[in-house]
Amino acid sequence: RAKEQGRAQVCFFEPGMHDQAQERLSLAQDLQSAVAGSALQIYAQPQVDGTGQLVGAELLLRWHDERRGAVPPERFIAAAEESGLISRMGSQVLHQACATLALLARRGRQLGVSVNVSPRQFRQADFVQQVRAALQGSGAPAQQLTLEVTEGLLLENWQATAERMHELVALGVRLSIDDFGTGYSSLAYLKKLPLYELKIDRSFVQDVPQDDNDAAIVRAIVAVAHHLRLHVVAEGVETQAQADFLRQHGCDALQGYLYARPLPLAQWLQSLESGPG
């Protein structure tokens, strides 16, 4: 019966689907030249602690294509993940992060840098070796580097993922669960993995304090995190009311347009020279 349906569906193949596949292919091709050239840029978005003090930044990729204009990361990261290009892109970001940390350390600034690691990048056979080499090559302080992964990573190959996480933590780096609470994974992993941080997804932050459900979810995440001795960051903080609520309920760090939009990494580094941030 399923087979029958499957066959029937072939008849419904629409011309639009062909265009979509074509478009995905062309996106991947353009992205490939972007990675080889200099059309990909690394931006930094500051994070502050409960007192508003700068504590670090998350690095975010930006792609400005001549023809397409600014392509949203959600789109090109997915394309890069599909085509495998993500590994090269991720490795570039990782090296920039380490160079940045080494520079900050030379300037005597104790700031953290977070990078996003996609599932495919994380599962690369030599990923741990890549991180080790990036740290050693730059002299970056490992404990200031945070690797953000999403819950999706935990759905498959649990044993291998857990082992890899332990290897990474042994290098000294910190692990963070990005977009926490939006995946389909269970909470059981929280006590089993060597995590440092949970990052509350923007979708929960958006409507606090007025939405009772979101307020309850945020309070619950902070409570769970702190009971497990995990650091909690809220992302997408746009208003003072959100910030007040999050701080009042114990969020350790905040990130969002209220403090700063992502800005070119070089510009962020420059802004640090002119003041304590």
Ligand code: C2E
């Ligand atoms: P993410 O890691 O959850 O990053 C946070 C996203 O929220 C960023 O979007 C950031 O610009 C945005 N954001 C920050 N503050 C605010 C705010 O106050 N309001 C609103 N509306 N948005 C805010 P962005 O830069 O578009 O990145 C989207 C996603 O793309 C990231 O989500 C991450 O999953 C992925 N991504 C970006 N760079 C990389 C990368 O280098 N490697 C990998 N694997 N993924 C990346």
Ligand code: MG
């Ligand atoms: Mg992130």
Ligand code: MG
């Ligand atoms: Mg996030």
Ligand code: MG
């Ligand atoms: Mg997000």
